[in-house]
Every structure is written in C-alpha cells, then in structure tokens.
Amino acid sequence: MALSREQVAMRVAQELQDGYYVNLGIGIPTLVANFVPEGIEVMLQSENGLLGMGPYPTDDQVDADMINAGKETVTAATGAAIFNSADSFAMIRGGHVDLTVLGAFEVDQQGNIASWMIPKKLIKGMGGAMDLVAGAQNIIVTMTHASKHGDSKLLEACTLPLTGVNCVKKIVTDLAVLEVKDGAFHLLERAPGVSVDEIISKTAGKLIVNGDTPQMQFA
Amino acid sequence: MALSREQVAMRVAQELQDGYYVNLGIGIPTLVANFVPEGIEVMLQSENGLLGMGPYPTDDQVDADMINAGKETVTAATGAAIFNSADSFAMIRGGHVDLTVLGAFEVDQQGNIASWMIPKKLIKGMGGAMDLVAGAQNIIVTMTHASKHGDSKLLEACTLPLTGVNCVKKIVTDLAVLEVKDGAFHLLERAPGVSVDEIISKTAGKLIVNGDTPQMQFA
C-alpha cells in the first residue's frame, strides 16, 4: 500500500546521520524533523538565516522576528546561529549543508528536477529552491510517485521548467526508494505491500530493477 | 620653501569635509588625522576591519587584538564598528569611503599611480593599496614632488609597476597642490615661497598653469 506522508517522512529520516546539517523544504520534508532516529542529532538550516531551527513556539513564545523559510513562527534551538540571507546562501551554495530534502513536480533519469513553476498557472517564484539544488552535497526528493491522474512523475525528461540539472541523487516516493545514477532510476526499496510491477508501471523514465527489491523497514 | 611632512598633512586636511569617512595610508597620510579642521568630524577607516579608529592607546590600554592596518596598536573611537576583512574591502571596493589619502613613488598625467613595488628591490606586496585606489571615490596622493636626486615623481607615464589606473584626482606635494584631469597635471596652489618656475622644472609630465597660482593658505 502507498505510504502516507508521515511514512514517507519516516523513511527519509532513516537517511539522516549524526551531526548532519539538513535543510528541509516545505511540505513532507518538514515532517522529517519529527522522525529523527534515536541516538542521532541533526541541525536544521532554514534558508532565511537560521542554523539550528527549534520546534514551533508555544503561544507565549511567538515572536514576529523569529520565523523559518516557510514564514512560520519557530524557535531557535540551543546553540543556534542567525545570519543574513547572503551568508545563509553562501552556506548553501558552498556545499556546507549535508542534506537537502525537498518536494518536486517531476524528476527525470538525469537527476534533473522541476519543482517551481507550472506554465499558465500562477508563477509564484523559485524562492531558495534553485540555490538549494545547486549547492547541496546530497539531495533527496520526496513526492508521490504518480499524479492523482496516475501520470508518472519519474520521467525520461522533465516537461516542466527546471529547478536544477543533474542534482537529484535519491527519491523517496509513496511507493519506492530510488537512486538516480548513470541516466536511470535504480529501484532500491519498495513500500510494504507494493509490487515491483506497480512501480514499473508508474515509472515513465528508465528504471533498473536488480533482482529482489526489499521492502522498506520501519522500526 | 618646500613644505614639511606636517605641512603637507595640514594642507591635505583642508580637503576634509564634515561627515567624511576617510582611509589614511601609512606615512604622511597618517599625520592628516592630527590636523582635522575645527568644527569638522571625520571617521577613519582602517582596512583590517575598523571604522572609527581612535587615538593610539595609553600604555594600559594596549591590546594585541586592537590594531590598525599599519599593525600599530590603536583604540576604537566612540561609535566605531569592527568587521571582517571581506566586509572591510566590500566597503572600500564598493565606493563607500569618501576619501583615500595615500603615498606614492610616482603619479602620471593619466592619474595612474605606482606605489607598491620597485623591481629588483624587495617586493613587499601591495597590501590593500590596489583595492583602495580602485574603490575610492576620491583619492589624494601625498609625496615629495621630486626624489632626493631631483627626479620628478609627476610623470608623463609611470615607470614602475602600477597600483591603479586613471584614479588619482588630486596630488599634494611639498611644493604644490595639483589636480589631475584630461591627461595633464593642473597646478592649483604652490607652497609659500615656492615659485611656479620651480614647480615647472620639477614636473616631468604635462603641467597646465592657469594665470596666477595662489599660495597655499595655512590658518
């Protein structure tokens, strides 16, 4: 069965390592923070200028001057640092963030990602997404494997305007975990109860399946 | 009679305006700070990262962590700001310093300056001089008009490796005040008791003398 949003976040959280500096995008990526494995500590970077993002504030902690990149009120964790936007993106562009998790409309087998614009619909802007995908050492994309209409989001070539090229290394969808390399998607894991055939049928790009595909493990 | 070092500094100080941010080089330029005219306040920028340089410390104020660009111990004036070297040169390169005063080996009629290197003698390095001459809105060069051997330092074209091109606007020597524009030195003032003929004889580059040349005035 397809994973819930929370389960996708739980699976992504398994990729975290102790001491990682991580940038989590809006949506499912934000949920990853709730599932950091036992014994592991990560520091969250928010691109508006905060390293060491803490939990949401309690009602009496709310401060208009303390927000995250999603414009939500947040707190600073113990040992946090706050800096300006140029310094924040120097950190991102310079490859100092260990892992970036973000959503996407489409990913293709070259590791290209489209996540910011659907022509003829409203153009909201790319925010920090282009900087993040260009700068991160390691990018995990989370999204549903296919659209509501059943159209695959894992393509031979993205059809929407790109956010970045040759940058996505790993994808966690509601159906599978895949690696992107050598111009193909490589199936690593499948969601519990989801068949390899279903994944094949919902992957439009080149998909490499190597022998048995283990199911994702959730502790 | 040729001006003393102090008199050159006094004459340069007449160029200061209230509210100026000023960078003073090593040597005579440093002395300018001693002759800031009554009723005028300037703030001194030291390119190692200090805006608002104060006087030298008293013996008990000496602090190894508080130095100027000449590596001398200094103090911070009230209202000073301290920042890193990249930010300091952003300030300089971005043209935010109102006036830079520095010494030179040679200046030519195109406003080129040579101040950092004498081939076959020791190469010490340019330090911040190239950044200063490229970034300042207004540059005054102070130097003796001619070398000890009588060789003019105001040339048709500099003979030494350049520090910057087309940047010097004004020169205050021990003999004269000159403006550099349209490919020539324009004589503005002469030192008290110094004849125009002496200045002409000691200026190798193209010199424009327009009518009577007033003597410098010292209050």
Add this chain to the structure above:
Amino acid sequence: MAGFDKVVTSYAEAMDGIKDGDTIIAGGFGLCGIPEGLINEIKRKKTKELTVVSNNCGVDDFGLGVLLHDRQIKKIIASYVGENALFEQQLLDGIIDVELTPQGTLAEKMRAGGAGIPGFYTATGYGTPVAEGKEVKEFDGRPYILEESITGEFAIIKAWKADRYGNLVFRHTAMNFNPMAATAGKITVAEVEEIVEPGELEPSQIHTPGIYVNRVIKGDFEKRIERVTTRK
C-alpha cells in the same frame, strides 16, 4: 559629530528625494523585518514607475503589497511572489513586470552591488529558465552562469537598534536581506525600533556599520505575522 548624526524625525525627511522611476532595494523576508513606515510613506507620496528589488512583495494590504493599489510598481525583482492575489492580477494584466531571481542569487546580487563586484558566477539556475541569455563559464568542469550586481537609488531597511551614526543591529531572523540591501542603496534609510547613543553598541557586534546608512528614523511597527504556527 554633526556630520555623522543620521537621525531624522519625519517620514517625509526619511524618504526625501525619491522620484518616479527610481529603483528601491527593500530588506525583509515575507513580512518579517520590513520597513513598514517607509513603505507607507512611499505609498503616501504616490511615487510611480518604481522598480522594487525585494525577496517578496508583501501581501495585499501589508508591506510592499500596499504599493500595488495605486500601481506604483512597474517592475519587481524577487524570488517569491506567491502570497499576493493583487500582484498576480497585475502580472496577468501586464501592469507589472517581474524578474524572478533565485533567493541566494538575489541576496548575493545585492551584496555584490554594495561591494563593488559587478558580476559573479554561480551554479544556481544553470540549465533553467533563469540562465536564459546569461553567459556560461566552466570552472573545474562545472558550468556556472554570470549574474550581475544590483544597486538602487534608495535602499529601505528595517533594523532593531541604531545609534545616531547609523550603526545597526538586527533582531533574530528579522535580519534576513536587510544588511545586503543596506549596502546597495545610493541613499539608505533605516527604520528602527530603538535609537541609542554612539558607544552603546559593541563595535564587533554591529551588523551594519554606519557608513552604509544615510538616514535613521524611529518607527512604530505592527509586525504582522504571516503564519502563526505553535505547539502545545
């Protein structure tokens, strides 16, 4: 130090000299750390044909969004404009032009403008619509695009504390784009919560040295929050 006293007492003085067609660099991220009173003064003056450089364009009735009602903005250079329905309408109607710029590139373009760096190379946006028409150069085998700096006739920013010399300190994440914007204006105006005497701010803890700031005004801030998000 009369020459260094940057404090003005009216918004009219604060924005004196702004004219139709000017480029305004504005600090702020969303509605956080924005110069509320300076924006309202521009609205009051009805200055037109403005090019606004800011990460966002406020919301319909707050922040830079208030300049849309009288069509004061001709063009905006921003990274994200998705919070504003009126903006969307003016974009569709061709009243306003938008140059979408990646957030980090935008911050760096402002910094570069203030720092005398006319252009820099970044991998951000390579291979995307952002790269169209821009020079591409390889360094160590990776392609980068050339981005040019931004400066403006005015920069309007919001700080927490200022001293009379214009030295500024920002509070928490209300810092955001304000320090870079401060460097990129020919005239930089800072609206602040508190004005202190020179010497009260620790020199090495000043975020923006006074050399960048031409005018300081004490503001009175609503500080609207876009998304109040709390836990139990």
Add this chain to the structure above:
Amino acid sequence: MAGFDKVVTSYAEAMDGIKDGDTIIAGGFGLCGIPEGLINEIKRKKTKELTVVSNNCGVDDFGLGVLLHDRQIKKIIASYVGENALFEQQLLDGIIDVELTPQGTLAEKMRAGGAGIPGFYTATGYGTPVAEGKEVKEFDGRPYILEESITGEFAIIKAWKADRYGNLVFRHTAMNFNPMAATAGKITVAEVEEIVEPGELEPSQIHTPGIYVNRVIKGDFEKRIERVTTRK
C-alpha cells in the same frame, strides 16, 4: 549532541590528516588573530610542500614565519610579506614561490571559495601586474578582471570564544581574515581562547556558525604585538 561536539583536546588531533602538498588557508592579519598553536603543530609535524594562503607570513620567529626554517612552505598567496627577512631570502633563492594578491581580493577569494562562487569581477588590479593573464570584462563601461576563488584542504583560524558546536565569536580586530578562512577549508580548525557551552553565545551575534568548523581546540596565546604604539 555527540555529532556536533567539535572540541578536541590535543594539537595532534586538531591537525590530524594534514599532509605534504596541502593548501592551508590561515586567518590573521600580521600577528593579530593568528592560530599560534596550530601553526606550531604544523612545524612539529614537519609537513612539507605546503601552499599557504594568508594575508601575511608572520615574522622570522613567530606566526607562519616559523614554517620557513624547515622550508615547509612551497608557495604563499599573500598581500604583504614585507615583515620577514627569511622569507625574502627564500624568495631570492627560489625556494619559495609567492603569489601577491591585493588584500581585498584575497579576502573575497576566500569568501567566494566558501560560498560556492568560483569567480567574481573586480576593478582592483586592473591595468597592473596583478591583471596579467586574467580575463577582462567591461560592466557599465569600466573594465574589471576575473578573480577565482580559493579553497584549501585545511583552514586554521583563531577565535575568541567557541561553543562545543563550533560557533565562533572573534574579539576586536583579531577578527580580520578569520571568518572567511573558516569557510574555505575542507577541514576547518579553530584555536580559541575560551570554550563555552552551546546557548551561551547569542545566536545573532555569532560571527562564524558552527557548520563551517570541524574542530575546536582551546589554545594558550602569546599574542605578540608587531608595533606597540602608544600616546601619553
């Protein structure tokens, strides 16, 4: 947070992994704000063929100058090397190579290295020997030269206070090149005067966020002064 505790207790650990031929980015201006103990550890380890990137090269018997005695430095990228007679001799003898770089360009090259900006344009040095072999480009009618970023295997810096996560605060003008150097090392080691617990440093007053710092060691500094200059 075990994963974020950057504190090491020996200089051997602090400089573990340095090897012959490495590029070392060093903070400091003259003898002010230099990582004295880390430099001495490199001397002790006798690492050779180093490329050192630093504004200066110390004096004969202090700072980076101590690495000259055993000819550990192959090349130095600096803006001013005039305080060091041994350096001069090795330069004349062809033992050491020097790449003189304007001070502001050097600071910006380090910052760019840390910020993922492979190159930037500056007017500094145009028309001088510094521009030789460099690409020239005009912006708004003025010529600028292309300067490339610098990174190194190690950055060695000196700070005042650090917390265990590697967040750093610098003291007075001992800040200088240290913050930029911190961003430009694959491994960045900070030698500091005092180690405090996370939370003791005010977040918005941290000069160098811990993300740039891999190791922190408490040092014991002589803090030699080059030119003690006093008034009555």
